[in-house]
Amino acid sequence: MSTPSSNTAENLDSGQIIAESPSYWSSVRSNLRNDPVTVTFALILLMLLLSAIFADFIAPLDPYKTSMIKRLKPVGTEGFLLGTDELGRDMLTRLIYGGRLSLLMGITPVVAALFFGGLLGLTAGFIGGKVNMSIMRVMDVFYAFPSVLLAIAISGALGAGIFNAIISLTIVFIPPIARVTESVTTQIRALDYVEAARASGANSLTIIRVHIISNVAGPVFVYSTSLISVSIILSSGLSFLGLGTEPPQPEWGLMLNTLRQSIYVNPYVAALPGVMIFLTSLSFNMMSDGLRSAMDIKL
């Protein structure tokens, strides 16, 4: 470890070089700073996440408290800023609480698929040959299903429930993540510096850990953030069909489903949960696009 004083000296020294040729990450940071749209959507996502986590403190009322006389109040009713649903529960409260399950069901499958798909893709790409063939051909079979159909088929067979919905979406997202990881790994494995590391005696695990993962992680991560957008729409879609969460739990897709019957009574309240799904999915897509161009990733 260097002492603070020498540290500053070093910084001053290298400062001029950095100014001339900025490192990769500092250029990514400055790209993002010059991209207000991406920053705005990242902030929206942060707000959605925080409001879901701290729902207990933010939400004005109890998300489960029903009221027979206050059913389907319009937006702007006193005490119910965004109106009430078909059982007289406060919409604002339920939309805030709904973020918990919707975000959980949307993000978890992609994270799980990132782990399993990433592992499969790394193995296939790094070992190559027959192993690559067999892993990627199995992935091809899953690719033969349109994603919505596969998700609904697996959830439909497993039955309704949050856990089953997460499992089925994880299976849906493993093949695309494995494919991207495999193609990036194969490209990097062929690069000279990996050959150099091998020649200097590094073993496979070290090469994967030090050289491959650090280069594969960026593109795969950015790709995965765009999948979260799809995952949010699909998981809410499963709940909308009655295959995800079950009543009375607050979840945007399910709320949209139960409020569907009320579109003739109070159409604007009925459409609100969809606005949340749209906003969340749009924010993930915008952030993913912004990161992709800031990190200069081509997939």
Place this chain on the structure above:
Amino acid sequence: MIAYIVRRVLYVIPIALGVSVIIFGLVHIAPGDPLNAVVPPDAPKETVELLIKAYGFDKPLPVQYLIWLGKALEGDFGISYATGRTVSDAIAGGVVNTLILAVGGILIGTIMGCSIGALAGYFQGSWIDKLATGFAIAGVSVPHYWLGLVLVIIFSVELSVLPAMGMGPGGSTSWVWDVEHFKHLILPVITLSVIPIGIITRSVRATIAEILTMEFIQTLEAKGLKKGRVFIHVAMNAAPTVLAVSGLQIGYLLGGSILVETVFSWPGTGFLLNDAIFRRDIPLLQGVILVLAMFFVVLNLLVDIAQSLIDPRMNRS
């Protein structure tokens, strides 16, 4: 060229077999006895045993799979548990209705996607480009089942100009070329076209932008070719990409229409699938998924072959 096509066609066989294994396996990951849907819990033992034999559940799994596959190849998906009708009859009606939606969706999607994408690609960085890109991202981010609901709210509830559900007057389940059926088609088709519009716009924009930087465009312009003629060359070069993207989108629409069909009570495969799931009607579930997945496999094949015919460079990969 022919070698490529033959190889590509042969590759369908293992994929199709894999797909059939997954679909057959779905029943066996399902909790509970598949017979529960047909047999009341207090049925006498002899009846249950008779049914187990009749449905072939007493044989080992691989044998059950081969029997199921053999029958499926002949177009026999068994008898629906819930209705007692043959599954193939139910699917035949549903597939046509879903195809009507999917083809309508892809037509609008391709026309809109190509026009918006081409404009954005030609005027890169302009406000047209920014608007188009924003529109495309919104298109791929919108939960289409919600969009369907919003369209119903606007055009059926508020303006009452278009019907909110069904395929035609009086719960019609087969297509007729008349004004009433056409009116029922408008909202679901628009809903379904939004995702392809977004995806096609994005890829057409990227493709056109890339083609415009190529040297042959400069050559054509230097030769003094009129702008319109140059555009024809650009369009020809963009065609394989457009074809591939739109072609595959039909497949995604076939699978993705289940949510839209639910919103509009459209009597297609999505509606059947929904029914099959909630009545735990396993033969119907397997049949619908198998038919839709095979459509997708064949579509992939056709797109690849068409692409290799248009653009011989594709054969190398």
